[in-house]
Amino acid sequence: MRLINRQPGVALKAALMALPFVLTFVAYWIGSEIRLAENPSDKLLPAPSTIAATAERLFTEPDRRSDRILLWHDTAASLMRLFLGVGISALLATILGVLIGLLPHVRATLAGFVAVVSMIPPLAILPILFIVFGLGELSKVVLIIVGILPFLIRDQSQRVLDIPREMIVKAETLGASSLVIALRVVLPQLLPRLIQSVRLSLGPAWLFLIAAEAIASEVGLGYRIFLVRRFLAMDVILTYVLWITLLAFLMDLALRTLSRKAFPWTEASL
Amino acid sequence: MDGGQPVSFVTAENIFQSYGARPILERVNVTVDEGEFISIVGASGCGKSTFLRLLLAQERPTRGEIRIAGAPPAVEPGLDRGVVFQKYSVFPHMTVRENIVAGESFRTTWGVFSGAHKKAARDRADDTLARIGLDHVADQYPATLSGGMQQRLAIGQALAAKPRILLLDEPFGALDPGTRLSMHDFLTELRAETRMTVFMVTHDLEEGFKLGDRVLVFDKPRWDPTDPNAYGATITYDFDARDGGIPFQRIEEDTHVLRPA
Missing domain, CATH: 1.10.3720.10 (MetI-like)
Structure with a gap:
């Protein structure tokens, strides 16, 4: 069968769709781990958990100076x-x-x-x-x-x-x-x-x-x-x-x- | 036709049309009585469709003039001319019923009816749809209809505007043979009801003779083999196509003599 006529099934299609997202995330995560292992105070690639914590703070906590949620x-x-x-x-x-x-x-x-x-x-x-x-x-x-x-x-x-x-x-x-x-x-x-x-x-x-x-x-x-x-x-x-x-x-x-x-x-x- | 007024309804007088230096039509003269069905046939590129566009007033001839019912030559398409093209003759964003209503409402200032007018127009549209056999798809969009149904809708819409003449540009060219035959019956019936003057351009000779009272053949009377575009086309034959092309003879005379059972 020609490649142009091969269709992915439903499950495979969903997996293929998720693949580039997962790969990007994993690549970032590995890079972040490597840099943080060398220098725990590295700021360039913060760990996903740090980003999640920051995101929560940005979305919910008001700014100390202006008392408004800036985001x-x-x-x-x-x-x-x-x-x-x-x-x-x-x-x-x-x-x-x-x-x-x-x-x-x-x-x-x-x-x-x-x-x-x-x-x-x-x-x-x-x-x-x-x-x-x-x-x-x-x-x-x-x-x-x-x-x-x-x-x-x-x-x-x-x-x-x-x-x-x-x-x-x-x-x-x-x-x-x-x-x-x-x-x-x-x-x-x-x-x-x-x-x-x-x-x-x-x-x-x-x-x-x-x-x-x-x-x-x-x-x-x-x-x-x-x-x-x-x-x-x-x-x-x-x-x-x-x-x-x-x-x-x-x-x-x-x-x-x-x-x-x-x-x-x-x-x-x- | 049998005893009707000899006053011609549509006259084309000494029509010349050229695009730039290239002549398309030359010296076209024809007169048509009210209620006649004119088929226009000819080879590709022989000016059939150009002649139809001139009748439609979508183009104006370089020389000569076309008059309908003695009115001055039109400068743009208008209410007196109805048209159905091979494609794109209905509005895709309107339902089937709205398409028919548009035949009456487009002439108003804003293009829509309101209140009592709207109700009456919808009722008339439903009558029309019942007559052309599309009442069961009144609320659908044209894209969901078959090619034959779309063309029926296009004809119904054109007639809803009550034009003086109806122009058909290869209306059944894109249909399959079976649908085409049923469209012939449909058009014949509709014509028997309305006695509309019709011009139909077709590629299909058989169709032209079957439906038409007259068949006009467009061809180039002069031909320069070194320059095929040197001369334009004109009407080379004007057949009387009634009764299958033998209008004044009957296979069996009606003699009022009793015949054996």
């Missing part, structure tokens, strides 16, 4: 910035994507401009954002928008262009105006694809968020990681990294579920 504050601040940035981008991308995809005049005006703007490295203009929008929340949200909006607009407008012309013409023969075509034919078919694109752009969004927080901030997940880096507090950094990974994974899962629940017709075509 939750960091999470709230970061998620707020992320949701604002991604949400505004998704909204603008949908509106502009429909306009660019449907209206030849808007396409002629904006398509080239968006293509050029999307080539600007967002981090390169971060200083400009700090100067123009200050060091507050606004500049961080704007960085996320600058980072992912051009990609989302290009993607959404292409998705509109991908809708078969036959379908648009059919709507025209039913007497639909441009507005009705946009609202009843294009937009409903665009939304499930928007969710897909947002899922893809969550990675870059986190990148820009943490970059902005690392450079100038007073609270936030990225800020905390770069703050405790000075004390080589690897246990704190690793806890935050795992926490961010979990948050990102849950967001992706939530969007995937939303897409399935809200757009049953996309499932029907599978």
